[in-house]
Amino acid sequence: MQPLSPTRRSTIRRNAQRARSARSELYAALDAGLACHLGVVLDGAPVVLPTAYGRVDDTLYLHGSTGARILRAAVEAPVCVTVTHVDGVVIARSVFHHSMNYRSAVVHGHARLVTDDAERRVGLRAVTEHVAPGSWEHARQPTRKELAATAVLALDLAEASLKVRTGPPVDDDEDVAAGGRWAGVVPVRTEFGQPEPCPLLPSDTATPPHVTTRSPHESTRIDA
Amino acid sequence: MQPLSPTRRSTIRRNAQRARSARSELYAALDAGLACHLGVVLDGAPVVLPTAYGRVDDTLYLHGSTGARILRAAVEAPVCVTVTHVDGVVIARSVFHHSMNYRSAVVHGHARLVTDDAERRVGLRAVTEHVAPGSWEHARQPTRKELAATAVLALDLAEASLKVRTGPPVDDDEDVAAGGRWAGVVPVRTEFGQPEPCPLLPSDTATPPHVTTRSPHESTRIDA
Numbered sequence: 001m002q003p004l005s006p007t008r009r010s011t012i013r014r015n016a017q018r019a020r021s022a023r024s025e026l027y028a029a030l031d032a033g034l035a036c037h038l039g040v041v042l043d044g045a046p047v048v049l050p051t052a053y054g055r056v057d058d059t060l061y062l063h064g065s066t067g068a069r070i071l072r073a074a075v076e077a078p079v080c081v082t083v084t085h086v087d088g089v090v091i092a093r094s095v096f097h098h099s100m101n102y103r104s105a106v107v108h109g110h111a112r113l114v115t116d117d118a119e120r121r122v123g124l125r126a127v128t129e130h131v132a133p134g135s136w137e138h139a140r141q142p143t144r145k146e147l148a149a150t151a152v153l154a155l156d157l158a159e160a161s162l163k164v165r166t167g168p169p170v171d172d173d174e175d176v177a178a179g180g181r182w183a184g185v186v187p188v189r190t191e192f193g194q195p196e197p198c199p200l201l202p203s204d205t206a207t208p209p210h211v212t213t214r215s216p217h218e219s220t221r222i223d224a
Numbered sequence: 225m226q227p228l229s230p231t232r233r234s235t236i237r238r239n240a241q242r243a244r245s246a247r248s249e250l251y252a253a254l255d256a257g258l259a260c261h262l263g264v265v266l267d268g269a270p271v272v273l274p275t276a277y278g279r280v281d282d283t284l285y286l287h288g289s290t291g292a293r294i295l296r297a298a299v300e301a302p303v304c305v306t307v308t309h310v311d312g313v314v315i316a317r318s319v320f321h322h323s324m325n326y327r328s329a330v331v332h333g334h335a336r337l338v339t340d341d342a343e344r345r346v347g348l349r350a351v352t353e354h355v356a357p358g359s360w361e362h363a364r365q366p367t368r369k370e371l372a373a374t375a376v377l378a379l380d381l382a383e384a385s386l387k388v389r390t391g392p393p394v395d396d397d398e399d400v401a402a403g404g405r406w407a408g409v410v411p412v413r414t415e416f417g418q419p420e421p422c423p424l425l426p427s428d429t430a431t432p433p434h435v436t437t438r439s440p441h442e443s444t445r446i447d448a
Binding site for chain 1: 233237238258259261262263264265266267268269270271272273274276289291292293302303304305306308310312313315316317318319320322324326328330332348352355356359360362363364365366367370374392393395399400402403405406407408409410411412413414415416417418419420421422423424425426429430431432435438
């Protein structure tokens with residue numbers, strides 16, 4: 001597994017000590033997310049929209065309606081896909097040193113429109129399983145018509161960075177010495193709640209294990 | 225309060241029934257977020273990074289180091305700021321109808337560099353209070369040097385949209401009739417944990433009310 005090798009635009013300059021170079025940590029941050037933010041350039045202006053994604057090795061798959069403007073704008077064009085976890089609010093003794101604990105994976109590249117049928121299924125499966133593990137096997141498979149209405153995009157993870165902040169606030173020595181002000185971290189967690197069955201399900205329908213046993217995403221937090 | 229009046233690029237085309245037009249709902253979605261995703265165009269390519277923000281009426285404030293490339297790229301240039309809440313994973317009877325429940329606020333515009341000292345303080349206060357309510361009064365105020373190192377940007381909420389999906393999956397009638405497959409929603413919540421005091425605090429330091437009483441952000445969820 002190659003470490004992350006920054007290119008010019010994937011080099012983290014601000015707070016460079018927060019940059020991580022282990023590809024495994026990039027994978028972990030991507031795999032722990034639910035939605036990414038996809039950025040494209042449309043008529044010279046940036047457009048940033050949330051969307052689902054999935055990962056297979058070093059490829060990130062996105063999908064959407066073939067009619068979606070943002071997906072059409074992403075094909076063979078420069079895109080940026082960002083997955084962010086806010087892990088805590090960092091409360092410092094000074095306003096200036098307030099911060100957040102976070103993990104932020106940023107991927108630059110050209111999105112490739114997947115045309116091969118087998119890879120399209122791989123990509124759709126990855127997106128489905130990422131958002132709803134176990135659903136690909138449990139749910140009805142896509143029909144030819146549904147597949148035709150769905151665009152699948154692939155983005156290589158070659159040009160990616162991961163920035164992570166953890167730990168307590170970093171205050172100026174004078175502020176620590178002065179005392180009298182609270183400082184610390186308020187953790188932020190993303191958690192899954194009790195599944196809410198569809199009202200159209202027969203009332204005696206059991207919730208299957210792949211839905212009930214889903215572990216909270218926060219369990220995949222990266223430690224410092 | 226003016227309703228949201230879509231321009232060409234803030235008109236929601238895909239699943240247009242999910243578009244909301246009440247400005248109060250836009251405010252609620254923005255106010256309930258922790259980080260936004262700021263998109264800019266840098267060397268012809270999109271760059272999307274998470275950052276803190278705050279709102280005062282119809283102005284969104286961003287801040288950062290005066291040395292940050294993305295902030296410099298945002299000044300007087302087209303930007304897109306997106307705040308997304310993932311509220312649930314929508315598990316359908318078919319792979320095709322899988323979805324997410326979400327609220328997504330998208331703001332287009334040109335970011336203005338705030339140069340007036342009074343407005344700079346208003347902006348910084350808004351960002352601080354958004355992330356850590358009560359901190360502006362409790363923490364040490366910024367020094368002249370700290371202020372000089374901080375850029376404050378303002379973005380008008382004139383060109384903004386809000387897209388919201390709520391409720392159970394929408395499956396094809398045949399799949400509902402066929403039965404045998406679970407469908408429903410797994411709620412996703414963002415929650416605050418127990419405050420973790422800075423290790424440098426004296427051990428008898430009480431955690432102040434503005435930190436302990438923070439209510440979970442999910443309490444501001446928008447109902448259908």
